[in-house]
Amino acid sequence: MADDYDDHDDHDEPAEGPGIRPDAGSRVGKPSLIVDDVHIHYRTFGGRRLKGQSWNQRLRRHVGAVDVVKAVQGVSFVAHHGESIGIIGHNGSGKSTLLRGIAGALPVTQGAIWADGTASLLGVNAALMRDLSGERNIVLGGLALGLTPAQVRERYDDIVDLAGIGEFIDLPMRAYSSGMGARLRFAISTSSQPDILMIDEALATGDVEFKQRSQDRIDDIVEHAGTMILVSHSMSMVRNMCDRVLWLDRGRLVADGPTADVLDEYSAKTGRPTARPTKRKRVQVDDADEDQPVSRRRQQEQAAREEAAREEAAREEAARAESAKAEQAG
Amino acid sequence: MTDLAALAAEHGLSRVGVRPPLREYLRQTWQRRHFMISLAAARAYARNQSGGYLGQLWAVITPSLWACVYLLVFGVVLKTNRGIDNYTGFLVIGVFLFHFSTASISNGSKAISLNQDLIGSLQFPRAMLPLATVTAELFTLMPALLVLIVVVISSGEPLRPVWLLLPLAVGLQWVFGMGIAMVLARLVSQFRDFGRLVPFVLRALMYTSGVFFSLNHYVKDGAAADILKHQPIAIYLELGRSCLLTEVPVSLSSWLWGIGWAFGLLAVGFVFFWRAEETYARG
Structure with missing residues (x-):
């Protein structure tokens, strides 16, 4: 499988451009997802963006502190069966919001989204409970994804195998290491074989094995005429996994095209092909010479992914603390 | 129709994120019932799971302790037992069933606002959330009902066939709770401030539903008495008591009121909730 990615430039695919994986051309078929001039706005409570300093303006900071964030502003694209698409852009550019809109989890303010079959966000996360055992969480998560109880029973062993957490399956998820938790979540999320699989960062979890x-599981889903959409800050991950890249900036689509082209453009515009310039290591990976020994590139990518996984775990921890606080307050 | 809309129509793609018709919504909700029940059971279970060494035993210990506290305060200290023969049974039934409804209402009203992460990442009929929240309260009530039956028997009530109606009475109260939770969940998600009012309404209900005194003894006749005795919580407390206590007669009209409140509110709540289905995310 590793070779799939590394030798794509050797194949001649004039119609699709150089960024397309060699076997992708044959699989790209009819449209699976159509996003038509989509705008997504949402309300936030408890704060406002204010310009002036008049008494009236200052009062509004405390009373009626409701604001509207325009996260996505007029994005259109068409995705096809068998395509893997990466979405890149700075923090706050509307990537995750767009994904949630496609998953049907956020309402679209204007425009429309059509999908062929189910679009599922790799985010069963929210349905799982830390106080319950892995076993009960598999059942709960499977049902949350829309599986029937019979389907959950049928896929139970597969999920446990993929997660590879052994006897920890009987312990509450509270007791899991962040890597174990992430593996279980990944295994549950992908058990439903969605027609359109969406991954928001943090695919990078756990050990090499x-x-x-x-990676095999994702290939499998894309193979079954599915469509994969990946949101990531890791350019190497996008380069490895995607045929096509959408670049979002402040809610607008800046570029849409073959991976190599868009990433080049992105690196030219931003100076470096990374969203977080302080991360030296990742910059190195992204700039890595194509001629480098494959093993070394792999190692660096691995390091970058592990780093992303740690960040994800920290974010989750913060979110959890927040929701616990909210619960106490309520 | 835009070009892309035409393309979608040509390939038979279906629209994402729009509210389905009512019948379809009802069908989807029914289809996902296993998720609702599993979520409710998980929440009721998780509530006691971090309770230390005693774990799930707390499901029984907690209501027992509540029963002791209320009996001590109202039975021994305040003596609000005027006009009631078996005050122990009367009070414990009242407190447990009343708590079931208040927990359903207060948690149900927050079912959307507290589950934003779940709403933001998975697609399912949002009515699942208020329904599951109230069902979790039902699962929490079940061990308490065992405690309740032990208390009532030990207070000297004879076992009668009418006891078999208790699950039906509790079932109606559950249906009523789901209806009201759907109404409140939508209101609170659209106007958060509304959630602040819920505790005050619940407190008012506590003193007007005959939880620890007999409504019959304090309010006699007139419009006020009629309203107090026919408001849903008072009705469900009376139904529960009429099943277990000899001194409270079983009345057909109370049962009809109970059924009316339950299914009336369920229907109204479901339609009312469905009409704002697409707005719940990040409400």
Whole structure:
């Protein structure tokens, strides 16, 4: 599988451009997802963006502190069966919001989204409970994804195998290491074989062995005429996994095209092909010479992914603390 | 129609994120019932799971302790037992069933606002959330009902066939709770401030539903008495008591009121909730 990615430039695919994986051309078929001039706005409570300093303006900071964020502003694209698409852009550019809109989890303010079959966000996360055992969480998560109880029973062993957490399956998820938790979530999320699989960062979890298995699982989904959409800040991950890249900036689509072209453009515009310039290591990976020994590139990518996984875990921890606080307050 | 809309129509793609018709919504909700029940059971279970060494035993210990506290305060200290023969049974039934409804209402009203992360990442009929929240309260009530039956028997009530109606009475109260939770969940998600009013309404209900005194003894006749005795919570407390206590007669009209409140509110709540289905995310 590793070779799939590294030798794509050797194949001649004039119609699709150089960024397309060699076997992708044959699989890209009819449209699976159509996003038509989509705008997504949402309300936030408890704060406002204010310009002036008049008494009236200052009062509004405390009373009626409701504001509207225009996260996505007029994005259109068409995705096809068998395509893997990466979405890149700075923090706050509307990537995750767009994904949630496609998943049907956020309402579209203007425009429309059509999908062929189910679009599922790799985000069963929210349905799982830390106080319950892995076993109960598999059932709960599977049902949350829309599986029937019979389907959950049928896929239970597969999920446990993929997660590879052994006897920890009987312990509450509270007791899991962040890598174990992430593996279980990944295994549950992908058990439903969605027609359109969407991944928001943090695919990068755990050890090398798990990385391989998760990669296989994703390939499997894309193989079954599915469509994969990946949101990531890791350019190497996007380069490895996607045929096509959408670049979002402040809610607008800046570029849409073959991976190599868009990433080049992105790096030319931003100076470096990374969204977080302080991360030296990742910059190195992204700039890595194509001629480098494959093993070394792999190692660096691995390091970058592990780093992303740690960040994800920290974010989750913060979110959890927040919701616990909210619960106490309520 | 835009070009892309035409393309979608040509390939038979279906629209994402729009509210389905009512019948379809009802069908989807029914289809996902296993998720609703599993979510409710998980929440009721998780509530006691971090309770230390005693774990799930707390499901029984907690209501027992509540029963002791209320009996001590109202039975021994305040003596609000005027006009009631079996005050122990009367009070414990009242407190447990009343708590079931208040927990359903207060947690149900927050079912959307507290589950934003779940709403933001998975697609399912949002009515699942208020329904599951109230069902979790039902699962929490079940061990308490065992405690309740033990208390009532030990207070000297004879076992009668009418006891078999208790699950039906509790079932109606559950249906009523789901209806009201759907109404409140939508209101609170659209006007958060509304959620602040819920505790005051619940407190008012506590003193007007005959939880620890007999409504019959304090309010006699007139419009006020009629309203107090026919408001849903008072009705469900009376139904529960009429099943277990000899001194409270079983009345057909109360049962009809109970059924009316339950299914009336369920229907109204479901339609009212459905009409704002697409707005719940990040409300």
